[in-house]
Amino acid sequence: MAPSHFNKLLSFLVLLKLLVLFCSFQVKCYASTITITPFAEAKALFKWKNSLHGGEAHSNLSSWVLPSSSNSSSHCNTWYGISCNKMERIVDLNVPSMSLTGTLQNFPFSFLGKLVVLDLSCNLLHGTIPVQIANLSQLTYLNLFDNYLSGQIPSEIGQLTSLQILRLTNNNFNGCIPVEIGNLVNVSEVAIFDNLLTGPIPVSIGNLKNLTILNLSQNQLSGSIPLELGNLKSLTTLSLFHNNLTGPLPQEITKLKLLQLSLSYNNLSGCLPKLLCGGGLLQIFDAASNNFNGPITEGMKNCKNLSRLILDGNKLHGNISNVFGTHPKLNFIDLSNNKLYGELQNNWSGLQNLTEFGISNNNITGRIPSGLGGLKKLGNLDISMNKLIGEIPRELRRFTSMLKLNLSGNYLDGDLPKELGRLSGLETLDLSSNNLSGLIPKEIADCSKLWYLNLSRNMLTGSIPDSFKDMTRLSSIDVSYNELEGPVPESNALSKNFEHNKDLCGNITSLRHCEISDMDDIGTNRRPKIVKIVLGSLGGALSLLFAILAIYFVCYKKKKDAEVQTIELINDDLFRIWDFDGNNVYEEIIVTTEGFNDKHCIGVGGFGSVYKAVLSTGQVVAVKKFHPREDGEQIDLRSFSAEIHALTELRHRNIVKLYGICSHARYSFLIYEYLERGSLAKLLRNLEEAASLDWIKRINIIKSVATALSHMHHGCSPPLIHRDISSKNILLNSEYNACVADFGITRVLDLNSSNWTTPAGTYGYLAPELAYTMRLTEKCDVYSFGVLALEVIMGNHPGEFISTLGTSSSSGAANVLLIDTLDKRLEPPNVEILKEVVLVAKLAFACLKTRPESRPTMDSVSQELLTDRLSIGESVHITVGKLLSEDV
Numbered sequence: 001m002a003p004s005h006f007n008k009l010l011s012f013l014v015l016l017k018l019l020v021l022f023c024s025f026q027v028k029c030y031a032s033t034i035t036i037t038p039f040a041e042a043k044a045l046f047k048w049k050n051s052l053h054g055g056e057a058h059s060n061l062s063s064w065v066l067p068s069s070s071n072s073s074s075h076c077n078t079w080y081g082i083s084c085n086k087m088e089r090i091v092d093l094n095v096p097s098m099s100l101t102g103t104l105q106n107f108p109f110s111f112l113g114k115l116v117v118l119d120l121s122c123n124l125l126h127g128t129i130p131v132q133i134a135n136l137s138q139l140t141y142l143n144l145f146d147n148y149l150s151g152q153i154p155s156e157i158g159q160l161t162s163l164q165i166l167r168l169t170n171n172n173f174n175g176c177i178p179v180e181i182g183n184l185v186n187v188s189e190v191a192i193f194d195n196l197l198t199g200p201i202p203v204s205i206g207n208l209k210n211l212t213i214l215n216l217s218q219n220q221l222s223g224s225i226p227l228e229l230g231n232l233k234s235l236t237t238l239s240l241f242h243n244n245l246t247g248p249l250p251q252e253i254t255k256l257k258l259l260q261l262s263l264s265y266n267n268l269s270g271c272l273p274k275l276l277c278g279g280g281l282l283q284i285f286d287a288a289s290n291n292f293n294g295p296i297t298e299g300m301k302n303c304k305n306l307s308r309l310i311l312d313g314n315k316l317h318g319n320i321s322n323v324f325g326t327h328p329k330l331n332f333i334d335l336s337n338n339k340l341y342g343e344l345q346n347n348w349s350g351l352q353n354l355t356e357f358g359i360s361n362n363n364i365t366g367r368i369p370s371g372l373g374g375l376k377k378l379g380n381l382d383i384s385m386n387k388l389i390g391e392i393p394r395e396l397r398r399f400t401s402m403l404k405l406n407l408s409g410n411y412l413d414g415d416l417p418k419e420l421g422r423l424s425g426l427e428t429l430d431l432s433s434n435n436l437s438g439l440i441p442k443e444i445a446d447c448s449k450l451w452y453l454n455l456s457r458n459m460l461t462g463s464i465p466d467s468f469k470d471m472t473r474l475s476s477i478d479v480s481y482n483e484l485e486g487p488v489p490e491s492n493a494l495s496k497n498f499e500h501n502k503d504l505c506g507n508i509t510s511l512r513h514c515e516i517s518d519m520d521d522i523g524t525n526r527r528p529k530i531v532k533i534v535l536g537s538l539g540g541a542l543s544l545l546f547a548i549l550a551i552y553f554v555c556y557k558k559k560k561d562a563e564v565q566t567i568e569l570i571n572d573d574l575f576r577i578w579d580f581d582g583n584n585v586y587e588e589i590i591v592t593t594e595g596f597n598d599k600h601c602i603g604v605g606g607f608g609s610v611y612k613a614v615l616s617t618g619q620v621v622a623v624k625k626f627h628p629r630e631d632g633e634q635i636d637l638r639s640f641s642a643e644i645h646a647l648t649e650l651r652h653r654n655i656v657k658l659y660g661i662c663s664h665a666r667y668s669f670l671i672y673e674y675l676e677r678g679s680l681a682k683l684l685r686n687l688e689e690a691a692s693l694d695w696i697k698r699i700n701i702i703k704s705v706a707t708a709l710s711h712m713h714h715g716c717s718p719p720l721i722h723r724d725i726s727s728k729n730i731l732l733n734s735e736y737n738a739c740v741a742d743f744g745i746t747r748v749l750d751l752n753s754s755n756w757t758t759p760a761g762t763y764g765y766l767a768p769e770l771a772y773t774m775r776l777t778e779k780c781d782v783y784s785f786g787v788l789a790l791e792v793i794m795g796n797h798p799g800e801f802i803s804t805l806g807t808s809s810s811s812g813a814a815n816v817l818l819i820d821t822l823d824k825r826l827e828p829p830n831v832e833i834l835k836e837v838v839l840v841a842k843l844a845f846a847c848l849k850t851r852p853e854s855r856p857t858m859d860s861v862s863q864e865l866l867t868d869r870l871s872i873g874e875s876v877h878i879t880v881g882k883l884l885s886e887d888v
């Protein structure tokens, strides 16, 4: 027998013996004797790549070509996303965000036994994780974040004992978390949030001594928080929000040196542990919307490092007067919707970094302390629905950062201070349901950013100041239930309520028409005419002086820093014709719009006015000029040049093309594709134009918007959130093709504006969660899309209709027939189109769900609209309630 044959026989016998040995212990048999060559590995991976769709589109994966000969390992050097060890075996496979579409069923787990890092995140993989993942015994980093993987997480994952980082977030995994996860002794991060997991948190997680981050939020986990988590001595972040957890918060956990503890939106109960900050380091404690019911104790004083405290929507009671004030780092506090009592003290004024303070709907008494005015960074103050008395302190003028002020539903009295006009950044103001009296100060109109103003249900007298017509951003005005009289000022606001006053008049259905006499000095808010004239001419002279000074300044300044920052797309026809000097573009726009003369203005959008500019070449563009920033500073485009380039390169048939952006100390503007028919909002408001917008056109508009949003949310990485989807931002060309305007711009322009993230957007389209969290996600756009879709089929903004969707009462929307809600200016849709209208309504209702995670993704909305399969009856008499109960 030749020696080689002998060797083979020998190894066969050894193998046989091993098999017998293994099997007698009933251990799984491993045929691990195959030697894997680098080429075999490359070939297996190549085969998997070929099973995918989408990857080919990425030039980088086209580098994955099979080595020329079977002893070659050229792939180690030439393949994108691969690196090999000295033995030329693949150790790193990094192909995130490559639009890979397909499954892991053919992934060569058994070949890639040397893999240490596997990153397939942000792709479009679906199907389950195969049990063969256990073959990756050397893996330390596994990242499958943001795919469409489903099924159970295989228990074999527990065999990856070298694992240090495990990220399975944002997939569709269901079933329980396998107890075998407790075998991952070296793991420091476990992130499986945003899936569909059920069942309890496995007690075995308590074994993971190296765990620093555990994030299981946004699942449907039930049962209680295991005490064993108290063994995780390295844990710094524990995030379990949005689950179905019950029972108390174990004392053991608050002793850990946690920095962040997030428990909101569960059914947790019992008292908050006395020593909430046992570890002394806690920075973020978030337990909103649970059933915690004990007192807020003075133990809270130990939480010296706290920066965010969110406890709204519990049953906490106790006196807060002496609990707060010792938390210098506090940035955000929300104690709303509890049963707290006591008084607000001046000691709050020590919280210099506070940006948001909410204690609405409690039992707080006493006056509003003037010391609150010292909170220079406060952007949102909501102390509504308490039992506060006394006047609104004049010191509130010092709230220079204030964006949202809500004092409604108290017993405040006295005048409306004219100092309100000093809150130059104010966007929403709600003083309703108090006992405020006297005149409405005209200075309120100085709050030029105000879009929501509610003064209803007070005892205000006199007339509404004429200055209100200057508040161009106002979308909602409510002065109902006061003692007001005289003419109502003109306003473009979408929602106006002037009901139940003494004697208001105006060109509005609910009011009588004004007589000449109304225009005279009946309104007690007007000065006698003579004084007005004198003041007027004095004012005129002054303003002339100012204008001269301003012109001098602007010109002088322009000379000094005449540099215009311009970033445009060079390879576009429009700008190729110029010699590509930023100043040229800038000046051409200024000249053709005659210095942004009103006669060229074609609309007023969220953050600027839009002008039509006919360039010297004959081409027509739309120019959106931004409102100047409040700090008077120039937007520094250079820091956003990457984003702006990305935006100018964005090409999608349903997204308005951005040609360029100019920023200068005097004017800053965007240059856009011009769409002839203007905004959808404008069309829907106009009787004739709305009638020409037939059902087919309307359905197409909705489909186009869905496609654009889906593309931006899912087609690019990172996803781009619009933040301001409204009918004003949907533009139509001459063929009624719809395009979404302003994609990505809100983010670019807002990035630097303040440390406070204000939800940009239009009143009436904002997702409800923006009221309690600053977390802006794609689901905020999904909500706005739902409003828009209803608006398109109803013919006007659905308004209050949305808030009645959730209620099951007989007066709610549930019993309304869908057909009765449709735009009456059109003939009712025929059977074929009705089917599509019903589908749109069904999807819109799903998009309007209160919980962001219950809303569908834009991807699935757009799929449903395009595939158009409808399982429910398309009867004319379908009710809204029936549609609401349909799952999407």
Ligand SMILES: *[C@@H]1O[C@H](CO)[C@@H](O)[C@H](O)[C@H]1NC(C)=O
Pocket (backbone or CB within 6 Å): 058, 059, 060, 080
């Ligand atoms: C392709 O790879 C290069 C570097 O190798 C990288 O700069 C580029 O961003 C990659 N492209 C994509 C689409 O990932």
Ligand SMILES: *[C@@H]1O[C@H](CO)[C@@H](O)[C@H](O)[C@H]1NC(C)=O
Pocket (backbone or CB within 6 Å): 069, 071, 072
């Ligand atoms: C690979 O194999 C070919 C013949 O199949 C041989 O000519 C070549 O030298 C080998 N290369 C290496 C690096 O072993």
Ligand SMILES: *[C@@H]1O[C@H](CO)[C@@H](O)[C@H](O)[C@H]1NC(C)=O
Pocket (backbone or CB within 6 Å): 029, 030, 031, 032, 109, 110, 111, 113, 131, 132, 133, 134, 135, 156
């Ligand atoms: C890979 O895993 C599967 C399933 O666990 C197992 O049957 C197979 O023997 C393993 N292969 C290797 C090479 O480890």
Ligand SMILES: *[C@@H]1O[C@H](CO)[C@@H](O)[C@H](O)[C@H]1NC(C)=O
Pocket (backbone or CB within 6 Å): 161, 162, 163, 185, 186
């Ligand atoms: C855990 O990590 C340590 C240190 O890096 C290492 O020595 C040990 O082998 C690892 N344990 C496992 C099961 O991989």
Ligand SMILES: *[C@@H]1O[C@H](CO)[C@@H](O)[C@H](O)[C@H]1NC(C)=O
Pocket (backbone or CB within 6 Å): 164, 186, 209, 210
């Ligand atoms: C896990 O923790 C132990 C003890 O703290 C430490 O020796 C080991 O290196 C850690 N492992 C890793 C992978 O960090």
Ligand SMILES: *[C@@H]1O[C@H](CO)[C@@H](O)[C@H](O)[C@H]1NC(C)=O
Pocket (backbone or CB within 6 Å): 198, 220, 222, 244
């Ligand atoms: C979660 O709780 C809600 C209400 O408490 C219940 O309707 C739902 O069925 C629960 N889900 C699971 C998966 O237990």
Ligand SMILES: *[C@@H]1O[C@H](CO)[C@@H](O)[C@H](O)[C@H]1NC(C)=O
Pocket (backbone or CB within 6 Å): 328, 329, 330, 352, 353
């Ligand atoms: C307040 O915020 C500023 C800027 O973020 C920070 O530098 C400062 O340390 C903070 N003050 C306190 C007391 O935390």
Ligand SMILES: *[C@@H]1O[C@H](CO)[C@@H](O)[C@H](O)[C@H]1NC(C)=O
Pocket (backbone or CB within 6 Å): 339, 341, 342, 363, 365
């Ligand atoms: C509010 O507080 C007052 C006294 O501070 C108390 O009499 C009243 O019962 C409280 N009301 C509620 C609803 O807690």
Ligand SMILES: *[C@@H]1O[C@H](CO)[C@@H](O)[C@H](O)[C@H]1NC(C)=O
Pocket (backbone or CB within 6 Å): 507
């Ligand atoms: C009243 O409003 C209607 C429609 O908005 C307009 O046509 C009419 O000219 C207005 N009348 C006055 C007196 O402003």
